[in-house]
Amino acid sequence: MISSVLILVVTASCHQARQAPPMPQAIPVTAVAVHTQPAIYYQFYPGTIKALNVVQLHGDVSGYITGIFFKDGQLVEKGQKLYEIDRQQYEAAYQQAQANLQVAEANLERARQDAQRYQELNQKNAIAKQTLDHALSDLRSAEAQVAAARANVNQVATNLKYSRIVAPFTGIIGISQVKLGSLVTPGQTLLNTISSYDPMAVDFQVDQKEIPYFSDLLAHAAAHRADSTFMIQLADGSLYPEPATISVIDRAVDPQTGTITVRLLVPNKHNLLRDGMNCNVRVAHHLPTSTILVPQVAVTEQLGEYFVYVVQGDSVVQRKIKLSYPIGDQYVVQDGLAPGEMVVTQGTQRLRQGAHVILSTSPATPARQATSR
Numbered sequence: 001m002i003s004s005v006l007i008l009v010v011t012a013s014c015h016q017a018r019q020a021p022p023m024p025q026a027i028p029v030t031a032v033a034v035h036t037q038p039a040i041y042y043q044f045y046p047g048t049i050k051a052l053n054v055v056q057l058h059g060d061v062s063g064y065i066t067g068i069f070f071k072d073g074q075l076v077e078k079g080q081k082l083y084e085i086d087r088q089q090y091e092a093a094y095q096q097a098q099a100n101l102q103v104a105e106a107n108l109e110r111a112r113q114d115a116q117r118y119q120e121l122n123q124k125n126a127i128a129k130q131t132l133d134h135a136l137s138d139l140r141s142a143e144a145q146v147a148a149a150r151a152n153v154n155q156v157a158t159n160l161k162y163s164r165i166v167a168p169f170t171g172i173i174g175i176s177q178v179k180l181g182s183l184v185t186p187g188q189t190l191l192n193t194i195s196s197y198d199p200m201a202v203d204f205q206v207d208q209k210e211i212p213y214f215s216d217l218l219a220h221a222a223a224h225r226a227d228s229t230f231m232i233q234l235a236d237g238s239l240y241p242e243p244a245t246i247s248v249i250d251r252a253v254d255p256q257t258g259t260i261t262v263r264l265l266v267p268n269k270h271n272l273l274r275d276g277m278n279c280n281v282r283v284a285h286h287l288p289t290s291t292i293l294v295p296q297v298a299v300t301e302q303l304g305e306y307f308v309y310v311v312q313g314d315s316v317v318q319r320k321i322k323l324s325y326p327i328g329d330q331y332v333v334q335d336g337l338a339p340g341e342m343v344v345t346q347g348t349q350r351l352r353q354g355a356h357v358i359l360s361t362s363p364a365t366p367a368r369q370a371t372s373r
Contacts, residue, residue: 026314026356026357029346029351029358029359030346031344032298034339034340034342035293036292036293039327039332040284040285040286042285045205046205047204047278049276050200050203051196051197052196052201053171054194054195054275055168055195057191059085059186061090061163061186062085062183062185063089064183065179065182067084067180068083068180070173072175075170075171075197076167076171076173077170078169081165083165083178084163084164084165085162085164090159090163091160094156097155097156098153101152103149107142107145108142108146110142112142115132115138119132169194172195172197172271173192173193174192174193178191197271197273198268199266201247201264202232203263203264205259205261205262206262208260218246228243230244230245230246230283231281232244232280233281235277235278242267242268243266244281248263250263264281287332291332292337292338294330294333294343295330296326298343299323306323307319308336308344310341310342310344311344316354316355320336321335321336342359
């Protein structure tokens, strides 16, 4: 009887040993197919809005402000009268200088007539030689007095001109730094500042490695004049409605920073942009139709390297990829994936190399151009 029990135990053990181990449970995942499509990637650069022309207005004559002919912050036209400095005083000085010139010219005419008369008498030996010499000396003195009077007229006329300050170009004038009755010292007293407003310049710095790219944009500036390659993001985060165009790249790279200045021009008909404003320049990079994009949720990072799980049959393999720019909720893939391959987007936390999966594909969405935010 004991022998029979042993035989049954041994038989049961051998039967269990011959049973295959249980298969690992498949993990449900969601996957999408990698595809190519055109894409736009935006880069942002800190910039400064500047007026193309800025002039500080100083007084060139001394005196007191006797007239202000504008409102602070208004648009002024080229040649428009802005300030007057003791205008009546300089007008009186000009009239006095003109009168002195007329007196000098009258004295010159009399000296010329006397000299001519004495020369005729001298030819007849009717006068002493000394009398003629005195007449000729008086003529030269009268001529010098006329020259000095004319020079004085020119100087006083210049002062009269500078006593009235006009706008050197059409632009926006600032807040006046002087009031009626303020004393003006020539070359020192700042009266105001005027700046042009349409168009405005936007200056920003780019790395010297980007010079070829921006040089190409400059060479084809006409083709980008109406598109949104360059847009201005204001300090409140909103986009200025008018696109900018590239105007010039500076002549040299700053050796301290390794950057070079690029200047854009942007319309400013409504004077929304002001000289000195800070902004961000948004530059659009148009990527080709062969660009491969992968959802960001499919990518995992390990020690600075990036991986995705690629579906192969009923299992997955972990593959290292090389990424470029983030565009919206996707990454641009530089290397590691091919169009048509399936990458896991949901369920990656439970996966490992060679894990068995049950595939559930994401609903197909219409293809559209990817754009970074």
